[in-house]
Each structure stands twice: as C-alpha cells, then as structure tokens.
Amino acid sequence: MKQRAILCPRCRRLIGSEETVCSWCGTSRSAPWWQFINWTRGALDGDWLVKTIITVNVLYFAVSLLLTATAGGSGGFLSPGQMALMLLGATGTYPIDHFGRYWTLISASYLHGGILHIIFNLMALKQIAPQVAVEYGASRMFSIYTVGGVIGYVVSYLAGVPFTIGASAAVCSLIGALLYYGKSRGGAYGSSVYREVSGWVISLFIFGLVFPGINNWAHGGGILGGIVVGALLGYNERRRENYFDQALALLCGLVTVGALGWALLGAFIYS
DSSP: OOOOOEEOTTTOOEEOTTOSBOTTTOOBTTOOHHHHHHHHHHHHHHHHHHHHHHHHHHHHHHHHHHHHHHHOOOOSTTOOOHHHHHHHTOBSHHHHHHHOOTTHHHHGGGOOSSHHHHHHHHHHHHHHHHHHHHHHOHHHHHHHHHHHHHHHHHHHHHTTOOSBOOTHHHHHHHHHHHHHHHHHHOHHHHHHHHHHHHHHHHHHHHHHHHSTTOOHHHHHHHHHHHHHHHHHHOOTTTOOOOHHHHHHHHHHHHHHHHHHHHHHHHHHHHO
C-alpha cells in the first residue's frame, strides 16, 4: 500500500509520499509516537511562556503611564515620561554610575517608551520566541532571552549609552540564538532558518540607521549574547532539555521577578 504525504512532526513541512525522512530537518516519517507528545508539550510550554512575557511587558507599560500621570515628567500620547521610566528600572550609564542600579540591566527589558515601541517589540517577540522554544525548548528560550538581554545592555553600557529601555535587546538575543542554530544545524532546514533570521538582522541594521534614538549597541550586543548563550546551552537536536536547563530558567525567572518587584516597590515609594 502506497504511503501518503504527511506533515513533518518537527518542522511542519511536507514529507512527500516517496520520502522516508523530512528533506528539511531530517526527521523520520516513522518517528515513535512519544516524539509527537514531547514536541507538542514543548510548543505549548513555549506558548505559555511567551504569553507571560508579553503580559508582563504590557502591565509595566500601563504602570509607567500611571506613574507618568501621578509623578510628573510628561510624555507624549501613550508615552511614559523619563522620570517614570527611571523609577521603574531604565538602565544605562546614568542609572548605573550615579545610583548603582545594576539590577536595571534586567528590568529595562520590560519597559517601553511609547505605544509603537512596545507594539513593534512584542510583535517581533511573538514571531521569534516560539521558534526558539521549538528548537531549544522553553526553558532554554527563557534563559537566552534573559541572559542575552543583559549582555545586550552591558554592551550598551560599555558604549556609554546614558539612558535606555526596551525588549529589543532580549528579542535580538533570540535572533542570535536562531542564527547560531541555523548555521550549526546546516542542511536544507538549518539553511532556511539562517536565511530567514538573517533578514531580521538586516532589517534591524537598516532600521537603526534610518531612525534616530535606536540603541544599536544593545541590538548588536543582544545578537552576540544570543549566539554565545545558544552555543553554550545547545539545542534540542544536540541534547534534550534537562534539570540544569530548568534550574537556570527558574533562576532567571526569580531574578527577573526580584528586579521588577524591587523597581515597582521603589517607584511607588518615591513617586
């Protein structure tokens, strides 16, 4: 009996009726049933985590608008003022050198300067993060997002940027992780991932040249951080997620909650 064409359980591309493995990612069409369960479970966990990150970003944007209205420092339409952003954990040479606020290297990734700023960053996050969760697993995705974002803002600090915010450094770290994956994975599927993500890098570079006020140092540092962290942690085809990956993600989560909670407490005390 002739076999039918099916969708690959890993990359969701078509496996022809004459093929025994996916020509894109190399997964066997006769993969055991538990592989389907693991893949689905990882994707669902990644979706939940992405929605949580988006929700926290939206909540802190709303809080920054509220603080702008109550603490002074006028912003534009649906744009928080600098005082509110400073209180909630903006980073850069000014907050770190003058006030020792090193924890802002984490909190700054959850703050945005305007409605277009947050929409653009969260749209990019929603598009890129699920793919990273599929290739690396949800735990490693969050660790890359957190540590890569910190590396991006460290590079920005070393470059002398005085005041900066936004999720773009962390999002760029996810782009860097996919760049590493595509180049390391190779093959038709890896090459297609690498080409697609390279388009994001080119777009970011052009965007940074055309529009003023873009923190290109954080973007570049985030991409570099994502490549390094992605290479150190590895991806699913090299090794599956283990307790270390889960523990690291938990640590990143606790540090993030601590930084954001400390920022929120301080903001309402001093506002």
